[in-house]
Amino acid sequence: MDPRTIEIYDTTLRDGAQGEGISFSLEDKLNIAQKLAKLGIAFIEAGNPGSNPKDMEFFRRAGEVSLGETRLVAFGSTRKKDTPVEEDEGCAALLSAGTRWVAVFGKSWDLHVRDVLRTTLPENLQMIRDTVSFLKGKGKRVIFDAEHFFDGYKSAPDFARQAVLAARDAGADRVVLCDTNGGTFPEEIARVTGEMVELLGVPVGIHAHNDTGCAVAAAMAAVEAGASQVQGTYIGFGERCGNTNLSTVIPNLQMKKGYRCIPEDKLVRLGKTARYIAQVTNLVLSPSMPYVGRSAFAHKGGMHVDGVAKNALSFEHITPESVGNRRQILLSEFAGRTAIAGKIAELDSSITRDSRVTAELIEKLKGLEYQGFAFESATASFELFALKQLGKYRPAFDLEYFKTLGEQPAVNVERCCSAIVKVRVGESVEMTSAEGDGPVHALDIALRKALEVFYPCLSQVRLIDYKVRVMEGHMATAAIVRVLIESTDGVSTWTTVGCSADIIDASWQALRDSMEYKLMKDGRI
Numbered sequence: 001m002d003p004r005t006i007e008i009y010d011t012t013l014r015d016g017a018q019g020e021g022i023s024f025s026l027e028d029k030l031n032i033a034q035k036l037a038k039l040g041i042a043f044i045e046a047g048n049p050g051s052n053p054k055d056m057e058f059f060r061r062a063g064e065v066s067l068g069e070t071r072l073v074a075f076g077s078t079r080k081k082d083t084p085v086e087e088d089e090g091c092a093a094l095l096s097a098g099t100r101w102v103a104v105f106g107k108s109w110d111l112h113v114r115d116v117l118r119t120t121l122p123e124n125l126q127m128i129r130d131t132v133s134f135l136k137g138k139g140k141r142v143i144f145d146a147e148h149f150f151d152g153y154k155s156a157p158d159f160a161r162q163a164v165l166a167a168r169d170a171g172a173d174r175v176v177l178c179d180t181n182g183g184t185f186p187e188e189i190a191r192v193t194g195e196m197v198e199l200l201g202v203p204v205g206i207h208a209h210n211d212t213g214c215a216v217a218a219a220m221a222a223v224e225a226g227a228s229q230v231q232g233t234y235i236g237f238g239e240r241c242g243n244t245n246l247s248t249v250i251p252n253l254q255m256k257k258g259y260r261c262i263p264e265d266k267l268v269r270l271g272k273t274a275r276y277i278a279q280v281t282n283l284v285l286s287p288s289m290p291y292v293g294r295s296a297f298a299h300k301g302g303m304h305v306d307g308v309a310k311n312a313l314s315f316e317h318i319t320p321e322s323v324g325n326r327r328q329i330l331l332s333e334f335a336g337r338t339a340i341a342g343k344i345a346e347l348d349s350s351i352t353r354d355s356r357v358t359a360e361l362i363e364k365l366k367g368l369e370y371q372g373f374a375f376e377s378a379t380a381s382f383e384l385f386a387l388k389q390l391g392k393y394r395p396a397f398d399l400e401y402f403k404t405l406g407e408q409p410a411v412n413v414e415r416c417c418s419a420i421v422k423v424r425v426g427e428s429v430e431m432t433s434a435e436g437d438g439p440v441h442a443l444d445i446a447l448r449k450a451l452e453v454f455y456p457c458l459s460q461v462r463l464i465d466y467k468v469r470v471m472e473g474h475m476a477t478a479a480i481v482r483v484l485i486e487s488t489d490g491v492s493t494w495t496t497v498g499c500s501a502d503i504i505d506a507s508w509q510a511l512r513d514s515m516e517y518k519l520m521k522d523g524r525i
Helices: 026-039 053-064 089-096 110-115 121-137 149-155 157-169 186-200 215-224 246-256 264-281 302-310 336-347 356-371 379-389 439-452 456-460 473-478 503-521
Strands: 007-010 043-047 071-077 101-107 141-147 174-179 204-208 229-232 398-406 417-425 428-436 462-470 481-488 493-500
Touching: 007 246, 026 043, 026 053, 026 264, 043 053, 053 071, 053 089, 071 089, 089 121, 101 121, 101 157, 110 121, 110 149, 121 141, 121 157, 141 149, 141 157, 149 157, 149 174, 149 186, 157 174, 157 186, 174 186, 174 215, 174 229, 186 204, 186 215, 204 215, 215 229, 215 246, 229 246, 246 264, 336 356, 336 379, 356 379, 379 493, 379 503, 398 439, 398 503, 417 439, 428 439, 439 456, 439 503, 456 503, 462 503, 481 503, 493 503
Parallel strands: 007 043, 007 229, 043 071, 071 101, 101 141, 141 174, 174 204, 204 229
Antiparallel strands: 398 417, 417 428, 462 481, 481 493
16 A cells, blocks of 8 residues: 555544434435545445344445445454354454455453453453454455454553454454544554554554544644545544544645545535535534634734735635635624625625725624624625615615414414514505414515515525524613524525514514525616
């Protein structure tokens, strides 16, 4: 193996599935496997065929999908104690999966042998030898995962060495050192991995958990010490605190250290793959996740924004596009002239950072943010605000009035709130009412009904997120609240903001901006 090539071994579908709140359907697993294969991942550990019918069905159907050069791996354990390997159900299930590669985990910590397996150290070593040699005899290529290796090495180093040597001598093609409890620091990972690389003479891998927040650092330390395989989950989720985050470790090793983890032209798929897996698992991708998070290349401070505008390298360690991400300039009272001018220039190319209107707009923006508005997420509301300051805003409608009613308790009533809305468009007036699950829901439906008479395109718009934040908790029920509404028309999404001591008024502001923004983008204003 080329010493600069690192095998990436993804266990999202097995170890990742053990994370809290994670549940994959069979179709989810097939789809994720295809996405990982398109990224160029070398190995996908797809499940334990001996543990549940879903994983066995996955391996049966895996031949229906194209995975290119990516190798599927079936995962299982060494034979049970006092059970001949030929009669072990788990080993039989590994064979039935039909994969060329199999991964077998075995105990390398004396504590686990005594207290968990309840067997002797010699029997445990024989379990490792029997299982690896049996699978090799059936034509399989075997990856041996030395479970709890680093804790075992601290407790009884001679026995930990014997465990990995037993696997090697039985024919294991790879020996993986597992920091299963995630409590070993990178410098110790590096020292012990280096010793094992020299001792074993076969490719060595690293499998780290993130219980100290060091999983990525541990994996990189192991590679620098000679490990040639890194195991992890794609966006880091897994049991307890998760596993090595492959979406971080891949660009770290490849773009920063010069190793080859995936084909060079696949690096641009890193962000897209992360977003897809987050969506399928119903997780919010952390905005601050390195390389692939929404905020990884977001700039808010005025000096930072100005620096990036002059030379991106001043505040970005790589180009966001190289990993499938994009730069964001956040609009706030900290943003400074460059950021504000750049956004205004999209609306009026004659405006520069030195224009008088830029300075005026910044001062008004600071005043609004002091009141509680936040435009860094609500860029749609910012565009409408800027158009008003530039004298280019023409409202699509005027509110005559609205009224919301709530009845409590509502017995055997599906919807307990109603709203009446009266709007004017030109010389025409439309008045509608609607019921909803709450006052904001009722107001949204009523407004939409009134405006669709004039603007049928608004029937495409729906709200997909609604957030309320209390700005000053000590004011209790009189506190200012900020409402953020995310909307979509099925093609694009946008976010608007409202702020008031009245939550209904704040919601109205955000709802109004949402409709106005859609009409502006469609050229109706």
